[in-house]
Amino acid sequence: MASTENVRLYLAYWFQLGKRLVLDNGKEILLPKPVMEGNYYSQQFEECWAKVDQAEGKNCYLEGTDYTIDSLLSPRWDIHPCARCDMPIATVESGLPSLLCPCSDLMYWPNLDLPIPRPPVSTKNHLTRLKNRLNNS
Numbered sequence: 778m779a780s781t782e783n784v785r786l787y788l789a790y791w792f793q794l795g796k797r798l799v800l801d802n803g804k805e806i807l808l809p810k811p812v813m814e815g816n817y818y819s820q821q822f823e824e825c826w827a828k829v830d831q832a833e834g835k836n837c838y839l840e841g842t843d844y845t846i847d848s849l850l851s852p853r854w855d856i857h858p859c860a861r862c863d864m865p866i867a868t869v870e871s872g873l874p875s876l877l878c879p880c881s882d883l884m885y886w887p888n889l890d891l892p893i894p895r896p897p898v899s900t901k902n903h904l905t906r907l908k909n910r911l912n913n914s
């Protein structure tokens with residue numbers, strides 16, 4: 778099961794690549810900008826998250842994926858780095874192969890010429906390893 782903090786981080790990473798959040802099955806589509814202010818999530822991000830929270834993640838999903846935020850918060854799911862691009866992606870915990878990464882429809886990705894998405898420094902979680910790998914690359 779992905780923690781709330783990891784789901785927030787997952788969204789923050791993809792927002793930095795321009796992936797949008799679909800709310801209420803498409804009634805609203807959000808892309809908070811900026812995602813971060815200094816070392817913290819931006820107010821825009823927090824407002825976006827408040828809507829996800831209010832809907833309990835139901836019918837909310839990241840553009841290009843077919844799993845909802847509430848499924849990410851359910852026991853079968855977790856978040857791991859993508860084998861191709863190191864971005865956090867949702868996986869089913871049963872040991873099945875990773876699902877499609879949203880990177881599959883991004884052209885020219887991974888692209889080392891672009892700023893690599895980063896987590897807010899204040900975040901502490903098991904994606905720290907991922908963060909370190911990104912910082913070292």
Ligand SMILES: [Zn+2]
Pocket residue numbers: 859860861862863864878879880881
């Ligand atoms: Zn990927």
